[in-house]
Amino acid sequence: MLKKCMRYPSLIIPTEDIGIKDSLSYEEIHLPILDRQVCKLRTKEVVSVNDLWRNQFVEEATWEAKEDIKKRYPHLFKFGEVPN
Template sequence: MEGDHVWLRVSPMKGVMRFGKKGKLSPRFIGPFEILSRVGEVAYKLALPPSLSVVHPVFHVSMLQKYIPDESHVISLDSVELGADLTYEEEPISILDRQIRKLRTTELVSVKVQWKHRSVREATSETESDMRARYPQLFEASGNYLLYVRGRT
């Protein structure tokens, strides 16, 4: 397997909520990285770039996934700021849409959120109250959106 390429698993920081559940979009992978050598029965040493020099280059097979060549899958390391423990935090960029779902006695207000380093296609639906509590700057930045929310279109 030396010379082959693999994806390396990274995961969002604890406490980051997506779809109302922690870790919902895990696992995520970066790479691909070349395998330099096998270390023991279940670990491999990878050729990591200088930007990941703080990370030990030997990983258990559970942290790796075989790479099947396809240029559309490559995620640039510059686009994701990884910590020493291979975690990162997702940040919202903007609110794309607002939707009110009426139940029998309540109304659920959700917003469609575009996340940093993600395309519009990958926007997620989050509850408005949670987003207002965690990221109030998103609602202050968009004046037209606030008028729409308050019903003064």
């Protein structure tokens, strides 16, 4: 269990409940894409998508390149393109 700086023993959460691995990392789960935008450069256009991850609020969603997300999570793009 993680016990660093815990004043109250009742606040200690067993790592098995969270799914933390021995390397103190966990797998983040990708939720649906919220929005998309196109940034126009001089010679090309870069499409970005607004990603929401589990354990995040909507305000904390991040903008990432669509091609990077498509490589890592192809199941999000199975049924056509992301709506505008």
